Amino acid sequence: RELREVAAGELVAGYVRSIQPGGILVDFGIVHSERPFSGYCRWYELPEPAAFYILGVYLSDLRVLSVEVQKDPPACLLTARPPPTCSVVDLRAGDLLNCRVLEVRSEVLLVDFGGHSVGKVFANQLCFRISVYQKGQLLQDLRFVRLDDSKLGAGSAFFSQLPAIRREDRRLEGLIDGEVVEGIVGPVKEYGAFFEIGCEVRMLCLTSHLLRPADQYRTGDRVKNLHVYWGEGRSLPNLSEGGPPNSADALTCPESADGQREALCLLVCCWQQ
Known part of the structure; x- marks a missing residue:
């Protein structure tokens, strides 16, 4: 039987042909370009510990996850997990x-x-x-x-596993300028980090308003002391970590990320002199 005839979702069975660092190769009677072809099953797709799987072990009720005939080299991924019950x-x-x-x-x-x-x-x-x-x-x-x-x-x-951050009013209009919130880090981009704060959409905190470089924030981290601010003429609010942006008292009492960084740079310059 040819690899191109195999379809995702199909149930197959076969023998362990090879043990790989990330999983096993399974011979389930498929050929490609007139040569025997094995499907690949990652360790986390299998129900038993890795030590259970030795060469020649027969595996039944495997399911085809995906088939990529045009890929170089071609690939066929297998799983022992039950069929999907949700999307x-x-x-x-x-x-x-x-x-x-x-x-x-x-x-x-x-x-x-x-x-x-x-x-x-x-x-x-x-x-x-x-x-x-x-x-x-x-x-x-x-x-x-x-x-x-x-x-x-x-x-x-x-x-x-942690409780969600909840707000009674999930609308953006319910956010008050200057309000201090807690957020969970979402996608991190070069220009800033997005936070889940219990609203209907993620909120952006620009790199200039973060206390650390953006690449030091990990998805799922909880960050406190995020200040909501509505820029003039903006239809959406933004966030600023540590305090409102561009605080007038930044050097003596740095309330914003910008101010704290400026104060730190000033101290470093004074120390070097």
């Missing part, structure tokens, strides 16, 4: 799901949330040290945070 595009921020741990890494858990791909829970979004979690463990009421379009594949998602 990540139907999830809304704050939805609670029961997820099973697929793999424990140093800084993140990979979890099965019933979707086509896998979910991530970073260590700073867990209730306990990451070392206490185990493969196969069921985590109840994980909170969906947002989509993740990383190398784990489209359809992946970020989750959290």
Whole structure:
């Protein structure tokens, strides 16, 4: 049977042909260009510890995740997870799901949330040290945070065990100029970082209004003392960490990120002189 005849979602069975650092190659009777072709199954897609899988072990009820015949080299990804029961595009921020741990890494858990791909829970979004979690463990009421379009594949998602930041009024119009809020770091760009503060959309904090370089903020981190400000003529508010932007008393009592950085630079210059 040719690789081009294999379809995503198809159930297959085969023998472990090779052990790789990240998973196993499975021979399930497929050829490509008149040569035997093996599907690849990552460790976190398998139910048992890696030591269980040795050469020649027969695996049944595998499912084809994806097939890329035109890729160089071609690829066929397999999984032992059950078929998807939900679509990540139907999830809304704050939805609670029961997820099973697929793999424990140093800084993140990979979890099965019933979707086509896998979910991530970073260590700073867990209730306990990451070392206490185990493969196969069921985590109840994980909170969906947002989509993740990383190398784990489209359809992946970020989750959290921590309580959500909630506001009674989720409208942007409900934010008051000068209000101090707490936020969870979302996407980080060169020009700034976006924060979830319990509103209907993420709020932007420009790099000039952050207390640290943008690349030092990690998705999922909680940041306190974010000040809301409405720029003149703006239809959307922005955030400033540490205080309102461009504080007049920045040098003597630095209330803003700009002021704190300016004060620090002044101290360094004085020390060098």
